[in-house]
Amino acid sequence: MKFLCSSCGLRMDSLHFKQKGLMNPKLTSICDLCLQRGEIAENYANDPINTFAQSLLYTFVGKEGEIEESSFLVKTKQLRKRYEAFLQDYDGNELAQQQLPREEFNQAVIKSETGAIDYVPDPGRDFQYNLEHLGLQVDFQLNEVDFIDRERIRAKYHYRCQYCGRRGHSVDHKDPVSLSHNNDLNNLILSCSECNRIKSNMPFALFKELNDQIAPINKQLVKYENALGTLKEEFEHRRRNLAAQMHLKGVVNDPELNAMRKENKRLQDAIDSLQSDYDALRKTRENYFVTNWKITELKKKNDII
Ligand SMILES: [Zn+2]
Ligand SMILES: [Zn+2]
Numbered sequence: 001m002k003f004l005c006s007s008c009g010l011r012m013d014s015l016h017f018k019q020k021g022l023m024n025p026k027l028t029s030i031c032d033l034c035l036q037r038g039e040i041a042e043n044y045a046n047d048p049i050n051t052f053a054q055s056l057l058y059t060f061v062g063k064e065g066e067i068e069e070s071s072f073l074v075k076t077k078q079l080r081k082r083y084e085a086f087l088q089d090y091d092g093n094e095l096a097q098q099q100l101p102r103e104e105f106n107q108a109v110i111k112s113e114t115g116a117i118d119y120v121p122d123p124g125r126d127f128q129y130n131l132e133h134l135g136l137q138v139d140f141q142l143n144e145v146d147f148i149d150r151e152r153i154r155a156k157y158h159y160r161c162q163y164c165g166r167r168g169h170s171v172d173h174k175d176p177v178s179l180s181h182n183n184d185l186n187n188l189i190l191s192c193s194e195c196n197r198i199k200s201n202m203p204f205a206l207f208k209e210l211n212d213q214i215a216p217i218n219k220q221l222v223k224y225e226n227a228l229g230t231l232k233e234e235f236e237h238r239r240r241n242l243a244a245q246m247h248l249k250g251v252v253n254d255p256e257l258n259a260m261r262k263e264n265k266r267l268q269d270a271i272d273s274l275q276s277d278y279d280a281l282r283k284t285r286e287n288y289f290v291t292n293w294k295i296t297e298l299k300k301k302n303d304i305i
Contacts, residue, residue, distance in 0.1 A: 005031035006044035009072025010080050013091050017049055027053040029062025033106045074113055079120065083109060086121035086130055093127065094200060096138045108134040153188050161192035163211050164218040166225045168192030174204065198286055202293045210292050217285055224278035231271050238264050
């Protein structure tokens, strides 16, 4: 879940608002970067986080009231977008997080925001380029798998995600590379970008165990993907046909053309409706992983206490 920081105005993952290492979890009105630069959470209001905190029985650190958008530290929306994309790259990259402590990463971002470093991360560049231009080092070679090997893996698994069964082309390590550095072919597997994204944030063994329990849902996802693929192809075919007919007749308005448009609209509605069912199921599946992971973490914590 993403929240807006009341101080800098960046929208980022909820993890940035949670204070670590406390028995009683706290959510702050401003992000960890702003805390790190010395801003005081009590001075800011943040209704959505306050509500979220209440629903989780967490303590909220901040004022009551609405976010004041006029005084964001990062002034323009365009600039905020660039930092948001960069933060997201880091949050989703296990390799970067292992080699580069969050505080150090934050410090570089803060320096860029204040102008102490004369570079703003560019979403058009890759993550490594942006890191280097902020004076940060991460060795991504650790994760390098030969291009040929990637193609071999994709062919071996027939371009199918080995977790959910949908189309996929992300070559993944079964054992996270950070632990094993194992680039052997038998440690590589194929996944779709969605499973890859969900899995990257959680322990592999847990992901696998949870995934094995929802085989019928995964089957359903494959059906949705196939049906949508077919319908979209059909729609594209009709759309081209309509354009050709329009070209032939030399007019835009014509009873026959209008009838075709009506048909196309009906198909488009059917696609939209199917797509939204599909998206809802995907969302439910993702929540299932996230919630169960959270419960596992809570259980671990209780074990310690
Ligand atoms: Zn902030
Ligand atoms: Zn998948």
